[in-house]
Amino acid sequence: MTVRIVVADDHEVVRNAFAALLETQADLSVLTTVADGAAAVRACRDGQPDLVLMDVRMPVMDGIEATRRIIEAGGARAPRILMLTTFDLDEHVYDALTAGASGFLLKDVTAERLFDAVRVVAAGEALLAPTVTRRLIAEFARLRPQTRAASTLGDVLTPRETEVLRLIAGGLSNPEIADRLVVGEETIKTHVSRVLTKLGLRDRTQAVIAAYESGLVVPGGTV
Numbered sequence: 001m002t003v004r005i006v007v008a009d010d011h012e013v014v015r016n017a018f019a020a021l022l023e024t025q026a027d028l029s030v031l032t033t034v035a036d037g038a039a040a041v042r043a044c045r046d047g048q049p050d051l052v053l054m055d056v057r058m059p060v061m062d063g064i065e066a067t068r069r070i071i072e073a074g075g076a077r078a079p080r081i082l083m084l085t086t087f088d089l090d091e092h093v094y095d096a097l098t099a100g101a102s103g104f105l106l107k108d109v110t111a112e113r114l115f116d117a118v119r120v121v122a123a124g125e126a127l128l129a130p131t132v133t134r135r136l137i138a139e140f141a142r143l144r145p146q147t148r149a150a151s152t153l154g155d156v157l158t159p160r161e162t163e164v165l166r167l168i169a170g171g172l173s174n175p176e177i178a179d180r181l182v183v184g185e186e187t188i189k190t191h192v193s194r195v196l197t198k199l200g201l202r203d204r205t206q207a208v209i210a211a212y213e214s215g216l217v218v219p220g221g222t223v
Contacts, residue, residue, distance in 0.1 A: 008040035009055040037061030071100030169211035
């Protein structure tokens with residue numbers, strides 16, 4: 001399958017460079033490039049991409065608000081959003097993730113890392129750049145009040161599903177979780193799917209946020 005992409009960045013050189021790189025891959029196709037968040041929202045409405053490479057800071061409408069509107073408009077069928085930022089601890093990235101983004105990339109990313117990230121996020125299979133993403137989410141979750149009670153998660157999830165969610169929040173992949181819990185990888189895939197469905201989450205990144213915001217995982221704690 002081909003991943004259809006919209007590139008949104010207010011710097012022409014940057015967006016053209018990303019688009020040109022993505023077009024070198026047979027399984028990646030750039031539908032259009034846009035220079036602001038409002039145009040990104042329109043492009044998603046009209047073109048139905050699978051993924052948006054979204055700059056955080058743009059004129060007319062920033063990437064965070066654009067992400068929120070795209071997710072709200074598309075619901076379960078909304079494209080994945082992969083944020084672009086200059087700094088790995090950009091203060092706006094947590095807001096973007098809570099708005100529905102699935103991960104983020106630094107703008108100085110290598111070509112191979114860009115391709116891998118787009119494929120990973122489009123598939124919804126794993127956290128993007130887990131060490132950096134975990135650090136960022138943990139830092140900003142620490143500064144925010146809990147918005148979801150851990151007890152509520154316990155009412156919705158089974159004990160095993162709760163444990164799987166805790167390990168997802170630790171950045172572990174499905175094979176790593178399977179090894180930790182001494183079960184098959186297919187069993188873990190089933191648990192992950194049930195966690196996302198029961199909590200109304202789109203992907204693993206949103207699961208991490210839910211785990212931190214509920215207090216299920218404590219920033220700086222061990223997994």
